[in-house]
Amino acid sequence: MALKNQVQLITYPDSFGGDLPTLNQxxxxxxxxxxxxxxxxxPPYPSSGDRGFAPLTYLEIDKTFGGWKDIKEIGKNFDVLLDLMVNHISQKSAYFQDFLEKGDQSDYANLFITLDKLWEDGQPRKEDIDKMFLRRKVPYSTFQIKSTGEDVKVWTTFGRETPSEQIDLDVHSEIFKSLIKTFFENFSKHNVKIVRLDAIGYIIKKIGTSGFFVEPEIYTFLDWIKQLxxxxxxxxxxxxxxxxxxxxKLAxxxxxxxxxxxxxxxxxxxxxxxxEGLYDYLKDRPANQFTMLDCHDGVPVKPDMDDLIDTKEAKTLVDHCLAKGANLSYILSDEHKADDGFDVHQxxxxxxxxxNSDDDAYLAARAIQFFVPGIPxxxxxxxxxxxxDTEKVAQTGEGREINRHNFTTVDIEQALEKEVVxxxxxxxxxxxxxxxxNGTFSMMDVENDWVQLSWEQGDSFCTLLIDLKTYKTQINYIDENNQNVTLIV
Incomplete structure (x- = not known):
């Protein structure tokens, strides 16, 4: 499918008006x-945790949000992007519950990663786990099979709870491939045009590796799902x-x-x-990227910025953000922390x-994002x-709620009246x-307290100019009448 080189919205199904029909309206x-x-x-699916990221199934929409008919309706006017948590599914899902009921006799037994698939005797070895890039301190959870009373350990990359709400899937199994095919066919039937493969870096578990983006095995899976x-x-x-x-490598x-x-x-x-750092980055960067500034999690630091930042300077930037009310998530694995102990994940x-809630600085940030090659x-x-939303953080104890505020239709209509919006x-x-x-991107050499980025196609030409001393931002462009025009951002 050809993606549109235009701006997309990211939202929860209930955060922009309350439900999917209102979102569409x-x-x-x-x-x-x-x-x-x-x-x-x-994720708009029925879920048992992580605000949708522990889905029970991809064949239903949570009834509190609406139904598949609403996704299809939105898709008539807007290309819809949905998530597929390709690495895991909820422990409350019918698939895992059937496994807990019947054990090896379940039709879904092979869908999950019992530890005997990793270690022949089913006993985890600390020296192997220590090499892995962990998202929780113990990367497996113990459950009891109801029919036999036997305890079974299954791999669980994510989840704050013990046992985890998110159960990893065995991407090598035929039942997994059959389910993914069913999910994709359902997406297609309901006007879904883009699928984000969430947490795909963790899908290959291989002893002796970090368990993250394991090559070349991950490419075998990616090629298979791309063909589908x-x-x-x-x-x-x-x-x-x-x-x-x-x-x-992915690009x-x-x-x-x-x-x-x-x-x-x-x-x-x-x-x-x-x-200076922005210019250095833009000199050598794939163009086939989706760009963003913030999201439902946070601004990525480690490991995304490894080898691109000085950790002492990063600490100063982090301290600035903390002073503005931010909170942090951290890297758990000692092996992936910086030598000086810097361990900020997001x-x-x-x-x-x-x-600083500075309108000019914020709009300068968006202008840079929109001029950088990619889909914004x-x-x-x-x-x-x-x-x-520090109040929501205090209420829930969940740091990510700081940037997950829910807006009513009235809230949105009032916000639209803000000058900055x-x-x-x-x-x-x-x-x-x-x-x-849709043409050619270029950067102009300027002093470090300026940004100057340009695009050109045929008779169309536009240049972004930002004075970082004042955050004043303007776009100079040639209009359809071949006149030079200045847009003050």
Whole structure:
């Protein structure tokens, strides 16, 4: 499928109006010319945890959000992007519950990774686990098979609970491939155009490795699932938080990737008023990327920025963000922490708040994002220039809730009246409509306290100019009458 080089929205199914029918109404009423690139609806499936990321099935939509008919309806006007947690599924799913009931006699027994698939005697070895890139301190959970009373350990990469809510899947099994085919056929039937392969870096478990992005085995799986998606005219977006070299391998392999380097780099550029790091990054970067500034998790730091940042400077930037109310998530594996102990995984907070709630700085950040090659995504919270939701963090004890505020229709209509939001919408319209963004990108050599980026196609030419001393931002472009025009952002 050919992706549209225009701006996309990222939102939870219940965060932008309360449910999917209201989301569709808001999109068609207020944003029909804004999100021409589509809408990424974060997991709308029945789920037992992690705000949708522990799905019970992909064949249903959580009834509190709506139904598949609503996804299909949204898809009539906006390309819909949905997640597939290819690494895991909920322990409350019918598949895993059947396994817990029947054990080896279950039709789904081979769908999960019992430890005997990794160690012949089924006993985990600490020296092997110590080499792995862990997301929880113990990467497996123990359950009891009801029919036999036997305890069984299964691999669980993610999850704060013990036992985990998210049970890893065996991508080598035929039952897994059959289910994935069923899920994709259902996506296709309901107008889903893009599928994000969430947590795909963890799908291959191989003793003696980090258990993350294991080559060449991961490419065998990626080639298989791409062939399936292509047959249904669905685009794929693998989601990998890793050293940038791994991302670049994926891009070279023909996949779209996430630009998880840009959010930190833009933050650093604006807070330190220095474009040197941004320019260094843009000199050698794949163009086939989805760009973003913030999302439902946070601004990536480690391992995404490894070898791209000085940890002492990073600590200073992190401290700035903490002073603006942000909170942090951390790397668990000692092997993946920096030599000096720096272990920040993500900076969690509204990007608007991280930039001091400064309208000009925030719009400068968006302008840089929109001029960097790739398909831009805008997260719903900062679409509306909302600040950190520290109250929700205090209520839930979940740090990620700082940037997951739920908006009613009235909230959204009121936010649309903000000057900063109107300025952002004007910038998005320019990014969507100006033809040069389908042409050639270039950077102009400037002093480190300036940013100057350009696009050109035929008679169309536009240049972004940002004075980092003041955050004043303008776009100079040639209009359809061949006149030079200046757009003040």
């Amino acid at each position: 808001l999109l068609t009423t207020y944003f029909s010319d804004i999100f021409k690139g589509g809408v990424h609806i974060l 998606a292509d047959s249904l005219d669905i685009a794929l977006l693998p989601e990998v938080h890793a050293h940038y070299s791994i991302q670049y 070279k392999h023909g996949f779209w990737i996430y630009d998880f380097i840009l959010p930190y780099t833009v933050l650093d550029t604006l807070i330190n008023r220095n474009s 900076i969690r907070g509204s990007y608007y708040s991280l930039l 995504q805008v997260y719903y919270v900062t679409l509306l220039a909302e600040e950190n 109107q300025r952002l919408l004007k910038l998005i319209r320019f990014r969507n409509e100006y033809p040069a963004f």
